[in-house]
Amino acid sequence: MTTNNIDILDKYFNWLEIDVKDEYKNKFFAFYEMLIEWNKNINLTAITDFNDVILKHFVDSLLITKVVQLDNKKIIDIGTGAGFPGIPIKIINPKAEIVLVDSLNKRVNFLNEVINKLELDKIRAVHSRAEDIGQNRIYREKYDFCVSRAVANLATLSEYCLPLVKKDGYFIPYKSGEINDEINNATKAVKILGGKIEKVPHFTLLDTDINRSFVVIKKEKKTPSIYPRKAGKPSKEPLS
Numbered sequence: 001m002t003t004n005n006i007d008i009l010d011k012y013f014n015w016l017e018i019d020v021k022d023e024y025k026n027k028f029f030a031f032y033e034m035l036i037e038w039n040k041n042i043n044l045t046a047i048t049d050f051n052d053v054i055l056k057h058f059v060d061s062l063l064i065t066k067v068v069q070l071d072n073k074k075i076i077d078i079g080t081g082a083g084f085p086g087i088p089i090k091i092i093n094p095k096a097e098i099v100l101v102d103s104l105n106k107r108v109n110f111l112n113e114v115i116n117k118l119e120l121d122k123i124r125a126v127h128s129r130a131e132d133i134g135q136n137r138i139y140r141e142k143y144d145f146c147v148s149r150a151v152a153n154l155a156t157l158s159e160y161c162l163p164l165v166k167k168d169g170y171f172i173p174y175k176s177g178e179i180n181d182e183i184n185n186a187t188k189a190v191k192i193l194g195g196k197i198e199k200v201p202h203f204t205l206l207d208t209d210i211n212r213s214f215v216v217i218k219k220e221k222k223t224p225s226i227y228p229r230k231a232g233k234p235s236k237e238p239l240s
């Protein structure tokens, strides 16, 4: 790792107001290197420049720390892909217990290698569709937080995620800046699934015009057992 790369990381962590130990910085560098290496053979990310990966993947994943405190919590990341936002969250929250879920096995294999190489504990990668894991008693209504970035529209995603959240826990999807229409289209789905939208904080990534919104959805009631419906249905026929 070069001095310049360390400076880049420091600049963004300062902006996030996160005090990151050297040990964690080394894990971010190792993660970056694995991402670039594995990306030569399997499709993990279109973003490869160091500064861009740090900002658009790592810092963006960590923006949630401005919204909630995640250490010591049980968290599930649905459609994690190459590990976003779950791996960056885990690196800076060593006591959090995290499950990463993706329907593509190649990406799950990559995540298992990352978990080993970075010596992360209390974290697992699971190969499953959200619709299946949501009906599995081991996972259903077990998590303090469900997070998800760039996977589906809010109505569909709510059906993937809210069944996994325990009562009084939160589903917090990462969404783009302009979100009003998506929220209007999902309000009924969120209610049917036992959730209530509490707030929608907005952010702009440092020195860019990239906007990020979080939809903070509290699980107020148990999700009716028919949800999630069978694989494919939540995306083909979103609840409305």
Ligand SMILES: C[S@@+](CC[C@H](N)C(=O)[O-])C[C@H]1O[C@@H](n2cnc3c(N)ncnc32)[C@H](O)[C@@H]1O
Pocket: 078, 079, 080, 081, 082, 083, 084, 085, 101, 102, 103, 104, 107, 128, 129, 130, 131, 148, 149, 150, 151
């Ligand atoms: C666009 S990628 C986003 C990956 C990552 N969250 C990110 O922000 O970089 C969407 C990911 O969701 C996964 N995915 C899509 N539908 C899914 C489902 N129903 N259950 C589990 N994973 C799903 C895909 O395999 C893919 O890895």
